[in-house]
Amino acid sequence: MNVPARAGLPANSPAADSDAITLDPPRPVPGKPGVFTFVSRTDEPLHTDEFRPSVASRVTKFVHETLRKAYPALKEGEWPVGVAARLEKQFIAWAISPPESPKQPSGSSPDAADPRDAALDRMPKDICILAEGYLENPMMIERISADIQDAGVVGERELALALYLVGSSAQLPEPLAAVVRGPSSSGKSFLVETVASFFPPEVTLKATDLSPNALYYFPPGELRHRWVVAGERSRMENDERAEATRALREMISAGRLSKAVAVKEADTIVSRLIVQEGPIAFVETTTLEDIFAEDANRCLIFNTDERDEQTRRILSATASRAAGKVQNQPARCRAIHYAIQRMLPRTNVVIPFAPDLAALLPASRVEERRDLSKVLRFIRASALLHHRRREEDIDGHVVATLADYQLALRLAACGLDAARSGLSDPARRCFEVLCDRFGRNEFDSIAAETAAAKSRSSVRAWLSALAQRGFVEQTELNKGPNPARWRLTGQEPESAASYLPPVEKVKDKYLSRKGSDTKS
Structure with a gap:
């Protein structure tokens, strides 16, 4: 049923058509028999909640919240007629015949159903052609940077690009994690949110706050290859906070969570194993000068630009927008980036010069072990984003080049500096x-x-x-x-430039080793 657009609701809004509001298949909540996770959506999720479909008050509340979010410009009495009844009818059907857990086809791989594939098939052909042009353009990084600036980000070009690479790494077996640090009003949240807006909803998972057990109880498979965009980090840095982020650290490091819980079934207490598959890319913001070491060790830590020159640039850009001097097409531009992210393959990346890079690193501190891992992950993210301009090995894996290491030196080095020294x-x-x-x-x-x-x-x-x-x-x-x-004291903080070898050194050592291998 098509409903005419109301006042305050654009005719081209997804919710202008009442049939555009749908309900995802319910997912059973582990450890809570009869309780399901329900998600309403248009193109993107509208409202999520957990309850039993037989509880009428919860159904009514869920439908009310869905319509409120779908039609923010309308009052309750102005909502399209029949939408609530249609949604409630579906809940009645589920209450009569509770949904079962979806079963994965025998022999299928965990990544068999990549939601990006179906979303890409529905995209306009002209947008896909433009996305192909980006992926094949040798100046892709510069184009991405320009698009982010056009979306309202002022300055912060290197940091914005680094975050784009963090999000892109979600499709890799070992994604990146980052923390963006800066004082209040420095623009860190706006920067993260703007970059994340270039990623499609099936890739990003935005959570302003994560409770200690939140990651365990997402629907099975919900976190696989997602970019978790968290909010502001808690200002509490104590043992309780360290325990609260333990699951997050495990998911970032291992790409998988498992937890045994006791649940009551009938009159018996039984143990059930909850398994949540990743991997995830991750980003959060903070105003803290000191970050819990176990969290900082797993992340690249970036700092916003707090210099007076950056403040002047922001003031000028704000004034230009107020004067109507800024013109862009953010919706079309973001659609192109949605297509880019949907075209990235889920594959591994091999780095042929990795042994040479490792051999050139100092081995005087244990931090070098994690620093190398972060650099290699960033190289893989760059190679994946540039996969159309990279070769593949006999196994179909993307082969990184020294250009990817050059980009890692350019964008990731400052993130290593802050994590290594602990200084903003x-x-x-x-x-x-x-x-x-x-x-x-x-x-x-x-x-x-x-x-x-x-x-x-x-x-x-x-x-x-x-x-x-x-x-x-x-x-x-x-x-x-x-x-x-x-x-x-006479001691000085190290910088990545002092211990990460330059590209030419890595190249010379790689070519020397390859020459020796050929002779032998």
């Missing part, structure tokens, strides 16, 4: 100012604030972070009106 970019800049201004001389907190030309709270937080990592030490405590005194 502003804390590093504060350290550089202190070195230039005071050298080996002592200084007090007020002098540090004056030298850094930043707020008292910011400078003292940076001094605390620098002291925790051994770059400065406190020589006198704050006593009454007398500020605390400090001095530099």
Whole structure:
């Protein structure tokens, strides 16, 4: 039944047609007999909840929330006639005959039903042709960067591209994970949300908050090859928080979760094993200077640009938009990127020069083990995104090139710096100012604030972070009106540029090894 568009609802809105609102097949909730997860949607999910379809009050509430989200510009009395009745009729059918767990065909692989395939088939041909052009263009990275800027992101080009690679890595066996750090109002949430908007709904899973057990109880297979876009990280960094993120760390590292739970069936308590398959790519934001080490070790940590020049760029861009000087087609552009992501194959990537890169890395710190893993994952993400311009081996795997390592050096190195040293970019800049201004001389907190030309709270937080990592030490405590005194220790934070070998070195070692292999 087609319903005319109402006031406040565009005629081309998916919800303008009442038949566009559908219900996904219900998924049983593990450990809760008779309870199902229900999802209403148009092209994208509208509302999700867990309940028994026989409970009329829950059905009514679910339908009401669905219509409220489908028609945000309309009041309840203005919703299209018959939509609620149609949805409630489906719930009545499920209450009479409860749905069964979907069974996977015998012998089929876990990835047999890739939801991107059906979505790609429904896309307009002209959009698919444009997406093919992107994938075959040697300047694809620059085009992606320009599209993100056109969507409203100002500056932050390298960080935005890095996040795009993180999202693209979701289709790999070992995706990337990232944390975007910055103070309030630095634009980190807007940046993450804008980049994530270039990915189709069957790839992204947006969750502003994740409870400790949330990942276990998604419908089976729901997390497989998804980019989990989380909200702001909790400001609590204690043992309780560490336990709360344990499942997330396991999913990022192993790509799979399993948990034994006790459930009551009839009059008996039995144990059931809940298994949740990944893998997932992951991103979250934070204002914290210090991030729990076990989480930080698994992620690339990026910092937003807090410099005055970036603030000036944002002010200018905001003014231009207000003056009507910015013109773009965000919907069409995002459709092209949806097609790009749906065209990425789920395959492995081989890195023929990986042994040479590993041999050139220092082995003086255990952090090198995880740093190499992060770099290799980023190289694979770049090769996957450029798969149309890469060769395949005899097994059909994409073969990475040194151009992918070059992109990893360009985009991922700063993410390694923050994870390795534990310092944000502003804390590093504060350290550089202190070195230039005071050298080996002592200084007090007020002098540090004056030298850094930043707020008292910011400078003292940076001094605390620098002291925790051994770059400065406190020589006198704050006593009454007398500020605390400090001095530099002589240690300096490492940068990825100091230990990641340049492309030419890796190339020379690779060619030398290949030549030796050929002779032998």
